[in-house]
C-alpha cells in the first residue's frame with residue numbers, strides 16, 4: 001500500500017546522535033572545566049565528604065553533558081578504589097519539580113526506582129518527604145550526590161538547599177554522606193540565596209563560558225562523523241553552523257540543531273547533499289523551535305509583556321522604556337480581556353524576558369540630571385513571536 005513516507009535516504013548514518021536527547025560519550029573542548037570539576041569532586045574519590053558544587057553558564061554550553069560525564073567518571077574511579085565508598089547519583093530537573101517539596105519527592109522516587117520500595121506521591125508533609133529522602137540516602141551507606149539541574153527554578157524556596165548539605169551535621173544521616181551539585185543558567189540566582197545557603201551550596205563554583213566558533217566546529221565535526229554519511233556535507237556547512245551559533249549564544253545545542261535541520265531540509269528536498277542554503281533555511285526552523293519552547297515556559301503575563309514589545313518592534317518603536325512598554329501591555333491585556341498587572345510587575349517581566357534571551361536590556365545613563373534607566377529591545381524575530389503566540393492561542 002502507498003503511504004506518504006519517503007524511502008530512507010543515505011544522508012544520515014545515525015540520526016540519533018544529532019538529536020537533543022543524545023548523551024555524548026566523549027566531551028570535547030571542555031578540558032579546563034573537566035579539570036575544575038575533577039578538583040571539586042576529588043574528595044569523594046579520596047574517601048572524604050563531598051564538597052558542594054555550583055555549575056553555571058548560559059544554555060547549551062555543556063553543563064548537563066559534562067556533569068553526567070563527571071558522574072560516570074566518578075563511579076568508574078570509585079569502583080576502582082576498593083577502600084572507598086560507592087557513589088550513587090540522583091538527578092532531578094527543577095524545571096519539572098519547581099519547589100523544595102516537589103524536588104525532594106522526585107529525588108526519593110529516583111532513589112527508590114532501583115529498589116523494592118514504592119514511589120511516593122504528593123500528600124505527605126514536607127518533613128515526611130525529607131525524612132524519606134534522608135532514609136534513602138542513609139540506606140545507600142555510601143556517598144550520594146544529588147544533582148539539581150535548572151536549580152534556579154527553586155527560586156527563594158531554599159528548604160532543600162539548606163537541609164541537604166547539613167544532613168550529616170544535624171544527625172539526619174549517619175552512615176552515608178551527601179553532596180549537592182546545583183546547575184543554573186542564571187548566575188543571579190546564586191546572589192539571591194540567603195548567605196548561609198550560598199556559602200554551603202557554592203563551596204566550589206565552576207563557570208561554563210559560551211563556545212567560540214572553533215570549539216563548535218570541533219563538536220560539529222565529531223557529531224557529523226558519527227551521524228552523517230561521508231561526503232554529504234558541503235565544506236562550508238559546519239563552519240557556517242558554528243559561526244551562527246558562536247555569534248548568537250555560543251551554544252552547542254544551537255549548533256547541533258542547525259546541522260541536523262540543515263540535513264533535514266536537504267532530505268525533505270530529495271537531495272543527498274547538504275549546502276549553505278540549507279543552513280539558512282535551518283536557521284529559521286531552529287529559531288522558531290527555540291522561541292516556541294521558551295514561550296511555552298512563560299506565564300500568561302510574560303507572554304503579554306513579550307507581545308507588547310513585539311508590537312513596538314514591528315512599528316520600529318524599540319528600544320523602549322518600561323513605562324512606554326506598559327501602555328502597550330495594557331492594550332494587549334484589554335484585547336485579551338485580562339486584568340493588567342502593576343507597572344512594577346511588568347518591569348519584572350521585562351527583566352525576566354531579557355534574562356531568557358527574548359529581549360536585550362540597555363542601561364542608559366543620562367548624565368547628572370537624567371538619572372539612570374533601562375531600555376528594552378526585541379532580540380528575536382518579531383514574525384516568529386507573533387506566529388508562535390498565534391499558534392499557542
Ligand SMILES: Nc1ncnc2c1ncn2[C@@H]1O[C@H](COP(=O)(O)OP(=O)(O)OP(=O)(O)O)[C@@H](O)[C@H]1O
Nearest residue numbers: 020024027028030059060061062063064065252253
Ligand atoms: N563539549 C561538548 N562535547 C560534545 N557535546 C556537547 C558538548 N557541550 C555540549 N554538547 C551537546 O550540546 C547539547 C547541549 O548541552 P547541555 O545540555 O549539556 O547544555 P547545558 O549547558 O546543560 O544547557 P541547558 O542549561 O539549556 O540545559 C547536548 O546535546 C550536548 O550533548
